[in-house]
Amino acid sequence: MYTGRMARALDLRVVAFGGGTGLPVLLRGLRDRVGDLSAVVTVADDGGSSGRLRHELGVAPPGDVRNCLVALAGRKKLAEVFDYRFDAGELSNHTVGNIIIAALADMDGGFCEGVERASRFLRIKGRVFPAATESLTLLVSYTDGTCARGESAAVVAGKKISAVAVEPAGAPAPERAVEAVRRADVVVLSPGSLFTSTIPALLGDGMREALAEFEGPVVYVANVMTQPGETDGFALSDHVRALMDHAGPCLTDVLVHSGGFSREVVERYGEEGAVPVEVDREVLESLGVAVRGASLVSEGDDGRRGLRHDAARLAEEVCRVGLVRL
Amino acid sequence: MYTGRMARALDLRVVAFGGGTGLPVLLRGLRDRVGDLSAVVTVADDGGSSGRLRHELGVAPPGDVRNCLVALAGRKKLAEVFDYRFDAGELSNHTVGNIIIAALADMDGGFCEGVERASRFLRIKGRVFPAATESLTLLVSYTDGTCARGESAAVVAGKKISAVAVEPAGAPAPERAVEAVRRADVVVLSPGSLFTSTIPALLGDGMREALAEFEGPVVYVANVMTQPGETDGFALSDHVRALMDHAGPCLTDVLVHSGGFSREVVERYGEEGAVPVEVDREVLESLGVAVRGASLVSEGDDGRRGLRHDAARLAEEVCRVGLVRL
Numbered sequence: 001m002y003t004g005r006m007a008r009a010l011d012l013r014v015v016a017f018g019g020g021t022g023l024p025v026l027l028r029g030l031r032d033r034v035g036d037l038s039a040v041v042t043v044a045d046d047g048g049s050s051g052r053l054r055h056e057l058g059v060a061p062p063g064d065v066r067n068c069l070v071a072l073a074g075r076k077k078l079a080e081v082f083d084y085r086f087d088a089g090e091l092s093n094h095t096v097g098n099i100i101i102a103a104l105a106d107m108d109g110g111f112c113e114g115v116e117r118a119s120r121f122l123r124i125k126g127r128v129f130p131a132a133t134e135s136l137t138l139l140v141s142y143t144d145g146t147c148a149r150g151e152s153a154a155v156v157a158g159k160k161i162s163a164v165a166v167e168p169a170g171a172p173a174p175e176r177a178v179e180a181v182r183r184a185d186v187v188v189l190s191p192g193s194l195f196t197s198t199i200p201a202l203l204g205d206g207m208r209e210a211l212a213e214f215e216g217p218v219v220y221v222a223n224v225m226t227q228p229g230e231t232d233g234f235a236l237s238d239h240v241r242a243l244m245d246h247a248g249p250c251l252t253d254v255l256v257h258s259g260g261f262s263r264e265v266v267e268r269y270g271e272e273g274a275v276p277v278e279v280d281r282e283v284l285e286s287l288g289v290a291v292r293g294a295s296l297v298s299e300g301d302d303g304r305r306g307l308r309h310d311a312a313r314l315a316e317e318v319c320r321v322g323l324v325r326l
Numbered sequence: 327m328y329t330g331r332m333a334r335a336l337d338l339r340v341v342a343f344g345g346g347t348g349l350p351v352l353l354r355g356l357r358d359r360v361g362d363l364s365a366v367v368t369v370a371d372d373g374g375s376s377g378r379l380r381h382e383l384g385v386a387p388p389g390d391v392r393n394c395l396v397a398l399a400g401r402k403k404l405a406e407v408f409d410y411r412f413d414a415g416e417l418s419n420h421t422v423g424n425i426i427i428a429a430l431a432d433m434d435g436g437f438c439e440g441v442e443r444a445s446r447f448l449r450i451k452g453r454v455f456p457a458a459t460e461s462l463t464l465l466v467s468y469t470d471g472t473c474a475r476g477e478s479a480a481v482v483a484g485k486k487i488s489a490v491a492v493e494p495a496g497a498p499a500p501e502r503a504v505e506a507v508r509r510a511d512v513v514v515l516s517p518g519s520l521f522t523s524t525i526p527a528l529l530g531d532g533m534r535e536a537l538a539e540f541e542g543p544v545v546y547v548a549n550v551m552t553q554p555g556e557t558d559g560f561a562l563s564d565h566v567r568a569l570m571d572h573a574g575p576c577l578t579d580v581l582v583h584s585g586g587f588s589r590e591v592v593e594r595y596g597e598e599g600a601v602p603v604e605v606d607r608e609v610l611e612s613l614g615v616a617v618r619g620a621s622l623v624s625e626g627d628d629g630r631r632g633l634r635h636d637a638a639r640l641a642e643e644v645c646r647v648g649l650v651r652l
Binding site for chain 1: 404406407414420422430443
């Protein structure tokens with residue numbers, strides 16, 4: 001049975017949206033399990049190394065893209081160089097990969113072109129697309145009616161984000177990313193920062209329409225814990241509503257961790273203001289979203305590194321949804 | 327005859343010393359003409375992008391090495407990325423290659439190891455060695471008895487350099503570079519800045535001894551013009567004496583440009599204080615050095631780009647010396 005299912009999974013065409021560390025985990029799991037894999041990656045970051053390159057060189061922020069390229073790289077040793085981060089001097093906090101992508105973007109006439117060339121250098125399995133053909137700036141609205149500009153300014157203690165938008169409005173998603181969605185069997189939204197990572201990946205112009213027309217399953221891999229400043233007090237249905245508010249009512253499935261976790265982990269997250277996301281099944285089902293539980297996360301070896309999504313388990317469950325719905 | 331000579335040239339084992347722009351020209355000419363090619367490259371630079379990386383990250387200055395790697399690269403597109411220079415922001419004036427080499431040096435536990443890994447990435451034809459296993463600092467003595475420290479401080483208007491040394495004294499040449507000299511058929515000293523490029527490439531500890539034991543020809547490709555602040559008033563024999571003072575009496579041959587050049591070129595160089603290097607044959611012969619003339623340089627298309635050594639012609643003449651002496 002299992003072998004048969006895997007054999008069919010190898011025919012699946014998957015598109016995954018997101019950024020941060022959540023999307024690369026998903027990509028690592030999917031890369032050798034599915035037949036065709038595309039990543040659509042947020043370009044709204046404006047902090048850290050990415051922010052500096054963005055502001056000084058006018059290129060799109062490369063950090064999120066770099067992590068995805070590395071996750072899919074066939075040339076592992078070159079990928080290791082891409083991931084190298086300087087820790088001193090003026091290059092401090094820059095990674096080599098960010099610098100290379102910035103150079104390629106300038107040499108090749110655009111960020112998409114630079115990412116494509118970096119993809120070839122790294123011999124990646126699959127494709128990586130920026131969410132938009134130009135840098136996006138996040139516009140954040142809070143529940144108290146105020147707003148802020150820029151991803152790194154988005155998280156403000158004591159404020160709740162109600163919505164995000166991007167500027168320039170109407171910056172198109174790359175045509176090939178839209179095309180990948182049209183040809184896909186499954187779309188996955190990665191876990192991670194909801195408003196500053198997963199949602200911005202969906203905001204390239206044309207993507208909402210492509211998702212509306214998409215007839216296969218759209219699976220959200222749910223966050224396990226709330227994120228202070230982004231999703232305080234959010235039940236899972238609040239996450240799903242936020243996704244649907246921004247990307248349209250395309251979600252069909254949510255993957256949740258059903259394996260539980262230790263009291264120590266809950267306490268440690270609690271110290272930072274994060275609590276387990278409540279899985280409010282009835283509300284979710286009323287939204288028309290199927291809830292699928294599986295053991296998806298593991299705790300760090302020494303109990304200190306927190307929870308991590310398990311790449312292989314995530315990918316298996318995504319494939320399972322894809323195959324059930326085929 | 328010609329075909330026969332070229333066929334034999336393909337068996338020659340050549341080691342070339344230097345840095346700057348002179349050594350890469352020589353390497354470009356030799357790479358497809360000889361059987362085995364090693365470059366030994368100065369690591370005494372302390373200005374520009376190299377100097378910044380050196381001071382901030384504690385790696386050897388990568389610029390001269392990068393130019394040689396690019397000259398020998400099999401992967402031309404990656405070499406193009408190595409050569410990309412940023413022109414804005416905090417990365418301004420850094421090349422991507424310098425940054426990659428600095429990262430590799432740190433990742434791989436040393437500059438030699440980093441250069442070796444960069445060589446593999448670029449699939450270079452031949453080998454590139456730093457002149458010493460650690461960064462060298464140039465100690466410059468002037469004819470007026472004063473001295474200065476650091477390559478970028480070496481050139482002082484109105485002062486004549488009498489000698490250079492390096493610090494730390496006794497920093498060894500890489501064992502594999504010494505080995506390459508032992509196995510070579512011909513050694514070439516590249517044209518370029520005499521005291522700040524060609525000579526420092528020879529100062530790794532152990533190299534003087536290797537050259538003293540070397541029985542094949544050691545060919546200096548002579549500078550065509552004097553260099554203000556470095557070799558003002560130097561006849562060719564003064565260049566040769568300086569080389570012998572620092573590397574031992576190993577020189578056997580000097581290649582000089584015998585093709586002449588236009589009055590416009592002489593005038594333009596004259597405006598910057600440079601004059602054609604006098605080829606004082608009798609003095610050179612009294613030093614035991616054979617003078618070989620050939621047309622080695624060409625003038626820029628529009629007469630404004632100055633003189634350039636012709637890579638192919640240089641390489642042919644170097645091979646000729648090697649074959650005559652075999």
